Amino acid sequence: MSSDLLSALSRNGSGLNLRDLARTLTQAETAPKMDAIRSRITRDEQRMTALGEVRAQFDALGQAMAQAASNPIMTVSTTSAGVMPRVTDRQRMSPEALPIDVQRLASRQVLEFGGLSSLTAPVEAGSLRVEFGQWGEGAAFDADPARQSVTLEIQPGTTLADLARSLSSLPGITARALDKGDGTVSLGIVSETGAANAIRLSVDQASGGEGMPLASFDMSAGPGARQVQAATDALVLVDGIAVTRPDNLIQDVMPGVDVTLSATGPAMLSIEREEGAARANVQTLIDGLNGVLSLMQSLTQRGIGGAVAGELAGDRAMESLQSQLRGLLAGPLNGFGDRPIFLADLGIATERNGQLRFDPPAFDRTFRLNASHFDALFGDALTSLTPGLSVRGNPSPSLQSGDLDFRTDAAGNATLAGNRMLGLDLGQGRTVQIALTGPVEGLSVMAEPGVTSGTLRFGRSLVGSLSQMIDQARSSDGDLGRREADLTRASQTGSEQIAALEARAALIEKRYLTRFAAMEQAVTQLNGTGQYLKNLQDMWSRDR
Incomplete structure (x- = not known):
């Protein structure tokens, strides 16, 4: 309108x-x-x-670092398929060659109570006691005082299959009733591996009623012919020294490596650094870093001299990230020896335009003389410089690379780098101290008898520092x-x-x-x- x-x-x-x-x-x-x-x-x-x-x-740099981490420089190999190593803690590994001769595998005790009539046939009522320990000569049995015996009350009407289920419910036992196919049934009972895990069954009381006699399961006089296989410990010669273990997993003869035994015979376990893996990982890292450096340079260029200014030219957040990254790449890697390590020592050279390139002569020289220096690229180091002290744990992000002073006073109160620790007595003069606060939070120090002070060393790897920088930058309070x-x-x-x-x-x-x-x-x-x-x-x- x-x-x-x-x-x-x-x-x-x-x-x-x-x-x-x-x-x-x-x-x-x-x-x-x-x-x-x-x-x-x-x-x-x-x-x-x-x-x-x-x-x-x-993200691409993170994938490159993960790719390098999945191709470890430090590897372990074996000459026998019957002696298989598995890496559990790469930080504890060090180059060595360890001869092993497996004399005997750990085995389970296998018992067979044969000649029985039926799976559903009743068993005489009564009490059947189960003990764990080690069989000696004849009827000699050394019960394990740390494991209480168990008494099964066999009720009237209990079948052989019921008895097998009751035995299997006990820790350390596997039992099953088996139809042998020849008109008879056997009750098979199997222990865990290790000589001290053998089983002895004995009848405390029998009712005298109907069913399979409970006395047919009694082993008071020894296992006899019912023992198909004796429980034994594994026997291994390590550098000629006899070592026994209750199972076929050996966890403490090679630091950072578990060894599984499956056959007898000699083997050589070797831990070494592979030059090819180190070279490939260095190049992967260079490529990933160059992608970040190139992008940052393109986005932040000022447009001087006719050049086109980048989208983030003059952006303080990007300038801060660039400064942090350049500082990491130019600075020393401490905590991996008495002297700092620089990327140039490892074959990573910096061009005038800020890009990185692989330097084969420097790489070859360092790998030949100090191959362990390449550990500073991909894995943090946490070691003890004092005999009788060992350290474990996951260092906090705020922990700086370098030496850490460990002290225990007359009252048993310990500090690590000036931070109070919680002490636990392990017996026989051994203690473990746990850091609960400060930058050393998460570390635990084990001290042997008489050791009250010493020096520990921590080194944060380049990849560890880069990951920290990236995570911080991408967080809500980071630069990005x-x-x-x-x-x-x-x-x-x-x-x-x-x-x-x-x-x-x-x-x-x-x-x-x-x-x-x-x-x-x-x-x-x-x-x-x-x-x-x-x-x-x-x-x-x-x-x-």
């Missing part, structure tokens, strides 16, 4: 297109501000996209996280400002239209009055 009225007034008034005029004046007043805000939002969106590219490149949050808030604020300007523009245009309508009405009235006067004048002229 207002549009029709304005059009009608305009035809009889000034003749101007007042609606277009109002729109033009409104745009002149609001468009520059809107354009500036939209331009700022566009730039922020471009910066967000660039930060997303940095995140993606960090904070910058992304700032840009997101700025974009939201800009959108709100545009919405407010659009609402204000509508009000301004409405105000202009209202004023123009009043003006046109006045002009129309004046035009009408002028026409009236003209007509009156014309009439006077005719009357003369």
